[in-house]
Amino acid sequence: MSSKGERGAAAGGEPKVVVRNLWKVFGPHAQRVLAAIKSGHAQESVAVEFGHVIAVRDATFSVQPGEIFVIMGLSGSGKSTLVRCISRLIEPTGGYIAVDGAEVTAMDAAQLMQLRRHTMSMVFQHFGLFPHRTVLQNAAYGLEVQGMPLAQREARAREMLELVGLAGWAGSRPQHLSGGMQQRVGLARALAVDPAVLLCDEPFSALDPLIRRDMQDELLRLQQMMHKTILFITHDFLEALKLGDRIAIMKDGRLVQVGTPEEIVSHPAGDYVREFTRDAPRAKVITARSLAQPRAGVDAPAVPASTRLEELLQRMAAGQTQLSVCEDDGTLLGVVDQAAVLRALAGAAPR
Amino acid sequence: MAERRARRWLALCAGAAAAVLLGVHFVGVGFGPFPLEWNIGLRQPIDGFQSWVIGNRSTHPIFILVFGPFSAFVDWGLRAAEDILLWLPWPVSVWLFAVLAWHAANWRITLLTVGGLFFMGLMGLWEQSMQTLALMLVAVSLSLLVSVPLGILAARHAHLQQVLRPILDLMQTMPAFVYLIPVLLFFGVARVPSVVATMIYAIPPGIRLTELGLRQVSPTVVEAARAFGATRRQLLWHVQLPLALPAIMAGVNQTIMMALSIVIIAALIGAGGLGREVLVALQRLQVGRALEAGLAVVMLAIIMDRISGALADQPTDLRAADANSEPSAERPLWQRARIMVPLVAGLLLVACLLAGVQNFPAAVRVPLYQPVDAAVAWMRDNLYRIGDSGWGSGPLSDFITIRMLDPLRALFAHGLAWPVQVALAVCAGAALSGFPLALQAGLGLFAIGLLGMWELAMDTVSQVVVAVVISILMAVPLGIWAARNSLVDALLRPILDTLQTIPSFVFLVPVIMLFNVGRVPGVIASVLYALPPGIRLTTLGLRQVNDEVREAARAFGSSSWQQLTKVELPLALPSILLGINQVIMMVLAMVVISGLVAAPGWGWKR
Ligand SMILES: Nc1ncnc2c1ncn2[C@@H]1O[C@H](COP(=O)(O)OP(=O)(O)OP(=O)(O)O)[C@@H](O)[C@H]1O
Ligand SMILES: [Mg+2]
Numbered sequence: 031m032s033s034k035g036e037r038g039a040a041a042g043g044e045p046k047v048v049v050r051n052l053w054k055v056f057g058p059h060a061q062r063v064l065a066a067i068k069s070g071h072a073q074e075s076v077a078v079e080f081g082h083v084i085a086v087r088d089a090t091f092s093v094q095p096g097e098i099f100v101i102m103g104l105s106g107s108g109k110s111t112l113v114r115c116i117s118r119l120i121e122p123t124g125g126y127i128a129v130d131g132a133e134v135t136a137m138d139a140a141q142l143m144q145l146r147r148h149t150m151s152m153v154f155q156h157f158g159l160f161p162h163r164t165v166l167q168n169a170a171y172g173l174e175v176q177g178m179p180l181a182q183r184e185a186r187a188r189e190m191l192e193l194v195g196l197a198g199w200a201g202s203r204p205q206h207l208s209g210g211m212q213q214r215v216g217l218a219r220a221l222a223v224d225p226a227v228l229l230c231d232e233p234f235s236a237l238d239p240l241i242r243r244d245m246q247d248e249l250l251r252l253q254q255m256m257h258k259t260i261l262f263i264t265h266d267f268l269e270a271l272k273l274g275d276r277i278a279i280m281k282d283g284r285l286v287q288v289g290t291p292e293e294i295v296s297h298p299a300g301d302y303v304r305e306f307t308r309d310a311p312r313a314k315v316i317t318a319r320s321l322a323q324p325r326a327g328v329d330a331p332a333v334p335a336s337t338r339l340e341e342l343l344q345r346m347a348a349g350q351t352q353l354s355v356c357e358d359d360g361t362l363l364g365v366v367d368q369a370a371v372l373r374a375l376a377g378a379a380p381r
Numbered sequence: 382m383a384e385r386r387a388r389r390w391l392a393l394c395a396g397a398a399a400a401v402l403l404g405v406h407f408v409g410v411g412f413g414p415f416p417l418e419w420n421i422g423l424r425q426p427i428d429g430f431q432s433w434v435i436g437n438r439s440t441h442p443i444f445i446l447v448f449g450p451f452s453a454f455v456d457w458g459l460r461a462a463e464d465i466l467l468w469l470p471w472p473v474s475v476w477l478f479a480v481l482a483w484h485a486a487n488w489r490i491t492l493l494t495v496g497g498l499f500f501m502g503l504m505g506l507w508e509q510s511m512q513t514l515a516l517m518l519v520a521v522s523l524s525l526l527v528s529v530p531l532g533i534l535a536a537r538h539a540h541l542q543q544v545l546r547p548i549l550d551l552m553q554t555m556p557a558f559v560y561l562i563p564v565l566l567f568f569g570v571a572r573v574p575s576v577v578a579t580m581i582y583a584i585p586p587g588i589r590l591t592e593l594g595l596r597q598v599s600p601t602v603v604e605a606a607r608a609f610g611a612t613r614r615q616l617l618w619h620v621q622l623p624l625a626l627p628a629i630m631a632g633v634n635q636t637i638m639m640a641l642s643i644v645i646i647a648a649l650i651g652a653g654g655l656g657r658e659v660l661v662a663l664q665r666l667q668v669g670r671a672l673e674a675g676l677a678v679v680m681l682a683i684i685m686d687r688i689s690g691a692l693a694d695q696p697t698d699l700r701a702a703d704a705n706s707e708p709s710a711e712r713p714l715w716q717r718a719r720i721m722v723p724l725v726a727g728l729l730l731v732a733c734l735l736a737g738v739q740n741f742p743a744a745v746r747v748p749l750y751q752p753v754d755a756a757v758a759w760m761r762d763n764l765y766r767i768g769d770s771g772w773g774s775g776p777l778s779d780f781i782t783i784r785m786l787d788p789l790r791a792l793f794a795h796g797l798a799w800p801v802q803v804a805l806a807v808c809a810g811a812a813l814s815g816f817p818l819a820l821q822a823g824l825g826l827f828a829i830g831l832l833g834m835w836e837l838a839m840d841t842v843s844q845v846v847v848a849v850v851i852s853i854l855m856a857v858p859l860g861i862w863a864a865r866n867s868l869v870d871a872l873l874r875p876i877l878d879t880l881q882t883i884p885s886f887v888f889l890v891p892v893i894m895l896f897n898v899g900r901v902p903g904v905i906a907s908v909l910y911a912l913p914p915g916i917r918l919t920t921l922g923l924r925q926v927n928d929e930v931r932e933a934a935r936a937f938g939s940s941s942w943q944q945l946t947k948v949e950l951p952l953a954l955p956s957i958l959l960g961i962n963q964v965i966m967m968v969l970a971m972v973v974i975s976g977l978v979a980a981p982g983w984g985w986k987r
Contacts, residue, residue: 119607147610158605162623171619172609223609 052125057082103280322364470733502741512654532591575652594628630693669750860919922956
């Protein structure tokens, strides 16, 4: 939790993954339906009537290197489809995708295979482990299809198993492991190929709450060591807040808001998003930065802009009425007073 | 789904009743049985074709280039397999089979295998058994050579699958008699036709199960492999085939069983071995001998079923495990086994060859046929008519003939208007399995009329109806009884097992002894054949009723009868209906066979 804010600021430079105007229509005449919708000719209800599903609509976003980008939305909102389009496990109907500047949407089969073998890896909701292979052979699979010799790939896979805390389980069958352990195997398998981009489709949703928390912490720990670019899907808003440097919220195939957890909690775009934020632990998400109101000449104790609401609350409880908010370099951003803190806590939009 | 099925059946019954009334009415108006003038006489062209084939067999390119080489190849394989199996001294064969059973399964199946082989020897059927085994091995390997690759292709190409499915349906539902003649014509070398006929029968389950196994591989796992950049070939070899292996092995098992079930029929067109033994004994009405050979077929079936079934049941888990993760302490043992097996086999072989042992010693012969023949003779003499009581199998046979079969045949052949009967066939087809069968049934019946076989067909139909009614009247109550009384269940189970595994011919024989040649033995044999699934599915349906529901019924104070009729039977209905469906299918399958032996009807006139 604590380290996240720093990484979040790592933005800037070339984005790792770029998605522009991505569409996915399922159905027999997907292309035609898309063209008609884009030109405004077709009634969507008509397309749907003829067996088409518009799973992703005009999605545009980019992910910075080292960022955890969370895509969050209710069931059926198109999250899985979106993330599979990025590695073209599902063929996008329209739009542009690039990874490291290479246009994925223009790749031929061979290039695509190289991309999947070396650049991207995936972790699945129901683990997707191979039941006929040992844990070790599972972890080594990505290297095996790369063509790495046996001894070398098994050594590497063992390293990964050690990293996720499964060193003693190499010879077991995955189905004899608990859910949490299975997903660790899934993680090890994905990390073994040292991918630049990690796609995670609800990797922790099938786990029970305590294990899930462990795994979230595990992911953050690993991320601190490896600095991967991660696209992480979840339908759990709290998970999104905990893991995400930025969060994209999806509804009916559309990205309705993209922003940092704080932006989303403090400025939800519309009722759909606000509904999610209702139970959010505001005190942990909102920072002084978004509460600071520009006011000059106030003499109050200074706090860093990244100070969380919960800490501000403590200071106020200890008798402070006002605090001035400063950037790390000392620039004054503004002032927070008791009223602003209380309003933020209650969920009202800051003025 | 189940409810829809039940409703479909109700609709069928109501429709059938209405149609019968209507049909009787039409006959009154003069709309009778299928018009004889419509007979298109297919006989002549077929006979013409037959003489063409016979005339051109040695000259036409299709025979020289296609059927000829294939026949030669199969014949060569068959001869080779037979020569080897007959040359191997019997102790070596027993040892090899035992090792195979031990490796695939456990000591019990090993014991069963050894016991079964000894049985064949003791019955004086060693040679015939090995001949049948050779036929099986060749037919099964050829079938798998075709079916597994086709199954893989079908799983990958939806188009191919769509083309294949109706062909497979046809291959499996067509009675073997239909294609025996053409097969005989085309592959007329010695025992090749029997291999081909067996293949036609045994290929479909191999294709189906391979395809099913591949399709059933979890999509998540497939997607995972794709996500890591596996090529199509890697996907197939790394993931799909290993995971489909149990299903493919089940397909192998089914292939073997299908092949064995056609052994006796194959004997009709020249296969030797056990099938021929059964057939010859039947024709001479030597019940004991037929039973011996029949039991040997059963033994062979059980051995091959258990061994291949055990291979199919091995969890994928263990299969791939030993190479990598087994503790190394066990390795020497396995390696030792690898040396021991051929070593012992080799030593045995040399010893036997030196001692001149090859075929099972003829002197060691257990005459099982004697008591059987005696029992059959006794039954014929004493049960046909028991004293002067007016009871016995003779009077029963008369009753079934005079009171049931004759009136029904008269009704079907002359009492109902033919369009109504075609409509009835369509309805029955729809109720049994849906639109395709309905269409087949309707068209089939119409075609029968066109071929001028209406009356013969109606004779068969009357037998089917009687057999089905008797089967259902027995199966459902017995099934209910077995479900509620575990003692009855325990007693019934081995009987049902036997009835289902014994080749259908075998129990025709005692039935003929008891009831004389005629239509009744066919009906009774069909009933015996069809009872097991009816009873089984009724029991199963009742057993599957949720305990909580049953408890709820009791908690509200229902009597045992109320519990049965108000709760259990309605809930078990889908399963019971499936049982009835199976009964009808089994009776239909059996009628052709029994006709061959006893009843006039289709069997005779194929
Ligand atoms: N192969 C397909 N063919 C047709 N429609 C599909 C297909 N796959 C997904 N859909 C539809 O696309 C929409 C989005 O599905 P998707 O699986 O991406 O949702 P999701 O957000 O991942 O949901 P969940 O949280 O349940 O996994 C759904 O309406 C789904 O029914
Ligand atoms: Mg999903």
